[in-house]
Every structure is written in C-alpha cells, then in structure tokens.
Amino acid sequence: MKTPTDQPALEKPLKYYSAVTRAFREEMRRDENVVLLGEDVGPSGGIFAQTRGLHKEFGPDRVRDTPIAEAGFTSLAIGAAMTGLRPIVEIGFEDFLTACMDPIVNQAAKLRYMLGGQVKVPVTLYTFGSGGVNAGPQHSQSLSAWFSHIPGLKVIQPSSARDTLGLLKSAIRDDNFVLCLLCKSLVGSKELVDIDNDDFLIPLGRSEVKRVGQHVTVVAIGAMVRRAIEAAETLYLEGIDAEIIDPRTLSPLDIRTILSSLEKTKRLLIVHEAMSPCGIGAEIIAKVIEHNHKLLASPPVRLTPPFAPSPFSPGLEDLYLPNQDSISETLRNMVPENERL
Amino acid sequence: MKTPTDQPALEKPLKYYSAVTRAFREEMRRDENVVLLGEDVGPSGGIFAQTRGLHKEFGPDRVRDTPIAEAGFTSLAIGAAMTGLRPIVEIGFEDFLTACMDPIVNQAAKLRYMLGGQVKVPVTLYTFGSGGVNAGPQHSQSLSAWFSHIPGLKVIQPSSARDTLGLLKSAIRDDNFVLCLLCKSLVGSKELVDIDNDDFLIPLGRSEVKRVGQHVTVVAIGAMVRRAIEAAETLYLEGIDAEIIDPRTLSPLDIRTILSSLEKTKRLLIVHEAMSPCGIGAEIIAKVIEHNHKLLASPPVRLTPPFAPSPFSPGLEDLYLPNQDSISETLRNMVPENERL
Amino acid sequence: MGDLTPTKALELHQKMWEIRLFELSASRLYKEGALPGFIHLSIGQEACAVGACLALESNDYITSTHRGHGHCLAKGASPNMMMAELAGKVTGYSKGRGGSMHIADVAVGVLGANGIVGQSAPLACGAAYTAQVKKTKQLALAFFGEGATGAGPVHEAMNIAAIWKLPVIFFCESNRYAELSPYDVHVSVPNVSVRASNYGFRGLTVDGSNVAEIYEAVSTAAADARGGNGPVFIEAKTHRWHGHYEGDPMTYLRPADRDTENRVDPIEQFEKLMAERLKIGDEAISAAKQTAAEIIDAAVEYALNSEDPSPGVMYEDVLA
C-alpha cells in the first residue's frame, strides 16, 4: 500500500534539504525499524529544517534528540543496528565526524568481519559538509577520503535534491554502514523532481554521466557538479565539449563509467572540495593509470582547494574553492585549440 | 655541553624501541620544555619498554601516566604546547587515533592558521601501528593517509632504528604537530647504529634511497622497506635491479626523489601496509602522472593488503600483508625478461 | 556584594556594557549583511564572562567556545580586532581566516574561542599543566555550556584535572538551551555542577545573572587552584536571550522561555545594586556605559573601514 508523500513532486520544486526529509519520511513509513537519532533532529526539526515534521509523525521513540555526544550516540546506533533497528544518525557538521571515528571505523566497519558474519550494521549516517557558506576552518571540511580508505563502509555524496532522495533511500535500505556526506552550500538549492512514488532508489556504487561530451572527462563531486556543468555549458560556446561524471558513491567507486568516458576523451579533470593529497582524485588517477598507463593524452588535473584549512573571509573562501571560472580556465588549458569544435 | 647517551652506539646494536627511548632521553635532556604523556609511559616504562628509565630520570612532572582518555590528553598536550611546553604524546596503538581525531585534526592542525599565527603547536605524537603481530582487526591498522590528507600536520614513518632516532629527534624539535607512525612488527628489530653524538637529526620531508637500482623504482613504507630490500637482493641474482625509496616522511611528501628515480627506471611499484584506496600509493601515482603522464613505461602497481580488515589468524595475516615473495613476484611481472641484467 | 570595591564594580559594569553593545552591534551588522558566516551571541550572559574573567590575573588563561565574544572581551581582547575578525577583515585577530568562533589573543591569556563543543576543557587543562610543570602560579579557566557537559572530552578533562590536581576552573554557562534543544535533552540532573563529585572535587551552582556572586565564586576557586588544591567546577545558571545563532527563528522555545518581560537583565540588576549598596552615583554609571558605547562604536568603525585580506593570507601559517 502506497502512502502519498507530502511533496507532490510535479507541483513544486524539491529542495536539497527537503529531499532528506522526504527520504526519511518514506523509509520510516515503510519500515518501523528505521529510527532517527542526533542533535536537534527532534521537535526543533534541525538547523536546516531537514527533519521537520518527523518527530511529530513518528514520535519520540523513533525520532530522538541526543545530547552532544557524537561518539556515544554513533556507537549506540551501531549497538541498536546489531540488535534489529536500522538507525539513521545525524552528525550536524562533517567536521564533527572527528568525534566519532572510533565507532565508525573500529566498530561499524569491522564488526561484521570481526564477529564472523554474525551481525549486520545497517546504519545511515548523514552529515552536512564541504564549504561555501563562510563557516570557517572547523565547519567546512570534506573528509570523504578518510572513509573511502576504510573497508566495510560505503560513502555517498549527492549533488542534487533528486540524488539525495534516491541515494539516501538506498542507503537506508542497505545493510551496511553508509555515510552520506551532504553539501551545506546546496542545502537551499532546489529542482523539479518528477517522482511521485515512494520507491525511487538510486543504486549505490554507480556513477552518473551528468553531461555527455567528447573532449575531456570531468569527474566532479558534490557541490562541484553544478559548477562543472555550468562551466561546461559556457565552454561549449567556445568549442570545448566536456563530459561530466558524478560518482555519487565514493566508496565503492564505480571506476568503469569513468574509464569508458576516458576511452573517448583521453583527458581527465577531477574537481572536488576535499583536499588533494590522498583524496578521491588521487584514487581515480591511480585507478585509471593502473588500468592503462597510456590512456591519457595529457596529464590529468586535480582541481581542489589549496592544501590549507578553509578560510572564513568570503573573499578568501571564494578563491579557495574551485568555481566555474577556475574550472573553465583549467579546461581551456587542457583542450588544445586545434581539437575544439 | 654534551651529555653522553646511555647506549654507546658503536658497541651494541640499537633496537627500534630503544631508539624511541634514546631520542626522548636526548631531547628531554636538551630541552626542559619537552614532556612525555600517555598511558603507561611512566614508572612501568611502557608495553614495549619504549619509555623505560625516563620517569626515573625526568620525574613525574615531565613523564606522566594518563588515564585512558586519548581525546582528553591529546587535547591537553595541545593546550600545553600553546603555552610553552613541547609535549610528546604516546597513543599505544595507531588504531586508537580514532579516539583523538578532533584534537589532532580540528585543533592541532588548524590552531595556528585559525588564530592568525599567534600560536605554535609543537607536539610529537607517536604510536605503534601496522600489522604483522596477529593483533587482529582493531590493533593492526595503518592510517597514515588520513593525516597526510590534512594540512597543518606532518607525518613520519620510520623503517629502522636509525631512522626512528633521527626522525623522532627532528620531530621533537619541529614547531608543528608531527605524527610518528611506528611499526609494531619492527619493535624488537635491531641494527648497528654508528652514532655517538646526541644531535643526530634526519630532516623531515626527505625521502631516502635505501638501495640504488636501475630497472624499477620501489617506494616502500615502514616495515615494508626491509621486505622490499630483501626482495631486491634476491631478485638481483635473477637480473632484476630494483631501486628502493623510503619516503620516511609521508607528509609533506618528497616527490622529487621519486621522480628522479623514475626518470631512470620508468617503472613504479608502491608497497605499503595501509589500505589502497586514497592511500599514499594513490597520491604518489597521481603526483607522478600529473608531473608527466608519459613517464612510465608500464602501469604502476600498488602492492597493499586486500581491501578488508586485518585478519587475526597468522596464516591469514601472512597472506594479507605484502611480503618478500609477493614483492618479488610483482617485480618479476613488471620487468620484462629482455630488459634484465 | 562581598568585598567589591566601587572601582571594581565600575570595571565589571563597564565590561558588561562593552559586551552587551558589542553583541548588539554584531547582531545589527549581521542583519545588515556586513558579517558573514555564523555568529553566536551571549546577550543575557554578560555577568558570566565578566564575573569570571575579572576574577583572574591578566596572565591567567581562558579557553572559550563558539559563543565566545563576551569571554574574549572580558579577558582583555581588543574590540577592534574582534569586530574586524567577525567582518572577515585582515585587521582581525585571525586576519579574516577564523571568524567569530576562533578569536584569540594569547598576549592577554585568551587561548581561543573554539568551534568544537567540549574542546575548551581539555585545552585549558593543557595550559594548567604548563603552569603546574613550570610552577608559574598561573591558572586556566575553561568556559563551556551545559550541552558540552554531555561530551566525552569534557569528562576526560575533568578526570585528568582531578587526578593531576591541575589549577583549572571549569566554568559552565548553563543557559537552558544547547543549540535548539532544552536543558533536559542534555542533562539528567537539576544542577550540572554535580559532575564534579564524580571526580571528587568541588562543584557549585551560582546565579549566572549576578556578576558579584560569580566574581566571588571564581576568586575563591582561583585561590584554591593556585594553592595546589586542584580544580573547581562552577555552574552559572543564565539565559541566552538571542537564538543559538543570529537568524535562528527560535520556534523551539518553551513557553516559559518566551517570556522576555520578566527575565532578569544582569546589567540592570547590577546597576541597581551599585546604586543601592555601593552608593555609586548615576553619573558614574552612565559614564561607564558611555565609555563602553564609544569603545564599541569605534570597533564597528574600525572593522568596517578595514581591508579585506589579500589572497596570500590564505596560504600563510598552515605550518610554523
């Protein structure tokens, strides 16, 4: 039996943060084992209004405000997952994941393995990360690489409301610990989402080609996807036709989509907000070159912030993050004039 | 005025763990601001005898046992460093760094930047990591990539007693937060160390060529260095002459030594115990290819454990870790017969 | 009012006004779009910052929180450089790299506001440890909220401080809310000062709107700590008048906390006490307020007239 969702999709655009709410609502209606825990997820509805209405609909057992104890309640969620619930956990800012690395890495990621396959740890942990809102060095980080480095975890980073909806729903149904790294700068962004059923799932582990092109493959992540698409649209007028790939799931990484794009374009640009050393970009380049060290016609480029904390002042943060201009400029340098359209 | 050290170097071999003690003793004698904090670093002298004698010599103010509170005492050490001390902090096993990520990443790495350059955070944090002693999934990890991903930190990983001595002493004198990731499997290993002065420093940020060769560049890290050297010695008899580079400092990474080796060999193998995705190996490959996408004559190879937690059972852990055999086998596949000596 | 001299009272009073006016200016500038990012104001809590910091020596240390403007001002940080930092200007304490949550002035003992809840406690223990090892007779005071007392690192810090007898004061501004949720979501006991008994040191709860009471409690605790008796925990019951952050619609407020008519204004209350008990005249009181206003107006002007940081600033001070 289908329950109608609260946002009739065809009528009004879906906001990024409302996609979060919608995913939770649909999955909590579908499965009573799904519960939601975190700081201010309850009656207040969250700092970005991301959980508004859920406490009212599902009650205090299933939607519960926690004290400020990221390690404690993440570990609690894992214990709950081992005993039959399917918790969703909110960590307000991605930077605060530093407070619960042990539960995630030493417990959730390894329990199934360590305990001989006796348990599953179906937890979806979501958090608002990345920069672009002048939140300063301790509130702007993108730490996806850490979790992609750890076996036993899955990592997703949705770049749109639609992807947030479909990926989060899949994450909640997944039997593993999935980290969903949302982008703060996208929170209020919206788009028309033409989905009126409550079973819209985007499979984990699949990249999406967001724009088809022929000259260069741009792998863009999170909030960088829109910027890359905008850059590509402008550059098309200059004869540069970029293919944009959004991995969506960072671990396990779907490298095949990237490889087949590169077979065509032979040129690779990676754009992400995370730091460059040992980041997702490094991993993509390594995988591509291990696959075929002659595939690329020019050196691959990682366009990321400089190797420094995220500065607060708006002027500095604008320069710090990759943007449409720096993406365009990089692509112009990569695609020789004589190969353009 | 020089104080004679307790281990007359020329007479007996230096053990890896004694190199730790010696570095601390020399630096604590030299500078009274150097203090040592951690679980069981005091009267007991530590689980690996790594701090034996220090409590007696320097007293309970400067060598202090902490409760089990990795986040608390790491942060405490940072506060102490901001106010004039130069703490050395022990975290027993590298896996427990998961408990103090916030102090390291959100405080130590960023304080100088965030506070407008007003403070320095001269802390040396050392820990015993990596595998090889059947310590199981929660006591065998190698997490160097996480810290190499973060600006504001330095990361070293010594592969011998000599390097431990020289790198740790440099770390203690460095004005930044330096993580020293020691290898458990090397703890009891020893070598003759021909150093009788107490100012032996190995500069941070410099790779060392541990063996000169012509066919292939092997970048090996930590406990893998010896295994790589042993493999190389055997392979030499088969006509394969490998160059072994030990980065020693993983962040900032000295890529130049690797690049100049590759100019000669054109072939790259990386061997480390850390996981492959978003690891140091990925970063090295990315840097090499960004520098010159045509440099390599064959695909680079990362030889690392499979993407799974570290299994306990000795037979499994032997298979899990790269070893002399798997290194040799990989090198044989990389260097074509017709190019051998 | 204990032993409060009129001079000291006027000092406390003026500092409270400086904070109040700094915060009100920040609130206005934020609304006007002149301050980017997130700011967390301490209006209503002035007595805590002032009572605590003015009971310390100038070379004592404090560590602060996301809601740190009052603490920093009370300990002697420059309003000009603070406001400039809030505005992201190069003349700010962090050259625009840190913003509101990272104000520090090490020269006057401010080791930094901090955006991570709970970190103020162990960092302060570090400063106290330095004082202990170097035998400087300094102490460190950590500010934090009642919400922070749920966080592991605060507990770890209190335990260590107790075992090591560190000269540290744990000062909790118990302001009824942590972010968007009320006290009882975070704490299961009526007074969070019982936390101290867990570790065997002294804990007390004071009226966080009464600057004189706070001043006295911290003075006593400071003497204790300096005397080698180890830590003290002080909980000051206070009110956060504004939202968690500026712009917070505060839809979550409980009915009792919506009543802004009857709440105590720590400054007004102190002005009454000054007049009645210390016989300080109206003019002196107004003059102090006036001085505060001039200082803060100048800070606003300074901030608005300062330059943005040049790009190079972004790359500096990553490593020492």
Next chain:
Amino acid sequence: MGDLTPTKALELHQKMWEIRLFELSASRLYKEGALPGFIHLSIGQEACAVGACLALESNDYITSTHRGHGHCLAKGASPNMMMAELAGKVTGYSKGRGGSMHIADVAVGVLGANGIVGQSAPLACGAAYTAQVKKTKQLALAFFGEGATGAGPVHEAMNIAAIWKLPVIFFCESNRYAELSPYDVHVSVPNVSVRASNYGFRGLTVDGSNVAEIYEAVSTAAADARGGNGPVFIEAKTHRWHGHYEGDPMTYLRPADRDTENRVDPIEQFEKLMAERLKIGDEAISAAKQTAAEIIDAAVEYALNSEDPSPGVMYEDVLA
C-alpha cells in the same frame, strides 16, 4: 547468600570453574605457542562474569571487553568455538578473523568482546535502546574496567542512558590495574561507582570476589532496569591475578599486590559458603568442577584439532 538455591549455586560454581580452567588452559597454550597474538585473562575475576551473567535472562544482551573470555562463557558462549577462535581456527566464532578480543555469540546475547576500551558501554546502550523501542523487556549489561571509566564514550553513554532511562547495567570490574598502572592513575575517587551520581542514577560498590553478592546486585538492578527505572552502575572490586596480557612480566606491581598468599580466591570462598550455608556436599562440588574440566579439555582438543581458515575467509563478510 540471599535466596540462592542449591541448584543455582551449583550453576554459578561450575561456571566459575569453566572460566578458571578455560583461562588456565589458554595461559598454558599461549606459553606453548599454540595461541597467537595478545590474550588478556580474567583469572581471579570469575565471580564478576558469573554473578552478573547468570542474573540475566538468556535473551538479555552483554557487551564485553578485551578481557572478555569469562563474560562470554558465563553468558553461554561455546567454549569450543571460543578456544578455536583464540587459536585462529576456522571453527572459531570469527572463523579466525577476530581472535580473543572479538568473541561474540549473538544467539546467546553476547554482542562481542571489544578491543577498544570503553566501547562496550555505548554499544550496550544501543541494544538497550532497541529493547526500549521494541518494548521487548530485554536489557543490556556492559562490562568494562575501572580504567575505562576515564574514557569519554563511557561518560557519554551513561549520560544518554540516564536521560533516556535505558534498560542498561554498567558493570565495572574494578580490578586495581588498567594495563600497567594502578587504580589511582585512572581514578581520583575511592569508589568509581560514584560516577553514577553524576547522572542521577543508582551506583553501588560490591565485593567482586563474592559471586552471590554480585548475583543479587545484578538481579535487583535488572529488575529496576526492566521496570523502566533506567540504568544502574555496579562496581565490583576484584583482582586481576595474571598480567595485563599473557607474557606481561608485571614488574610494575605495587608491593601490596605482590602478595599472592593472602588474596581471596572467589571460587574457594564460594565453595566454603556452599558447604557451610547451603549444605552442599563435597561430591556435588567436585562433580561440578569435574564437569567443568571435561568441558574445557574438550574445548582445547576441539581447538587444536580444527583447521586453519582457508584464504577465502579473509575476503568474506567485509560488507553485508
């Protein structure tokens, strides 16, 4: 001895022997090189594991620590599969992937030993939360040491448990040492059970060598927790007879703790009580011990005769 029936007493007694003999066998096998890695034994602490676990229902949960053999055995885990795991065999609970620190048997409520100090507490809260949401009347008991009470996550867990009134028992085996350092390096108060007052729930200290006292304390706490009254903290003062890990030279022992002559053996003491108060005859007591010996000998045999895991085991169960 409260209401202890002879049958229950014999059950407690036999379990204690199973643990003692399991640990002694492990110690011997370790010395002989048959057990790899690190093992941490609980000899001297048998009354804690047994008194606590036998007071629980079989569908209640426990979470355990690095020193977990006793807990797992007491809750009903198979000695065969445990010993096989210690030996790294494929017939072990973790197929040889986990070892001594990761024994679990979810079917009998053992959610796992754990190599990370302090994690047992919040994980148990999770199981208790499930019970609360699903209204199953189950509860969860977390074992940990006095050293662990210095760790932040334990504090976070106790705070949450208090606020949420979770059906959870915090059971602290206060065994004088944490790793290589004594109690007062880790705790600043004589009884770590005061930790509970921090959060407003009940805390008590019991004799950790007295299995009957523990059994009773946990039975009462369990009734409390099941009745919706929230958590209870029980500290059992006990002794760790062996080193922190097997092979530990224990050079750090304080003189008082070197005296092995006069220390209480929880099993001997209980045998005396069984004879004197419950009038249980010698034969019954010896028979129980004999049964225990047979069980453990069989476990050793099982482990030693089992196969090593095949390489494929290394890749399984990374993801569900």
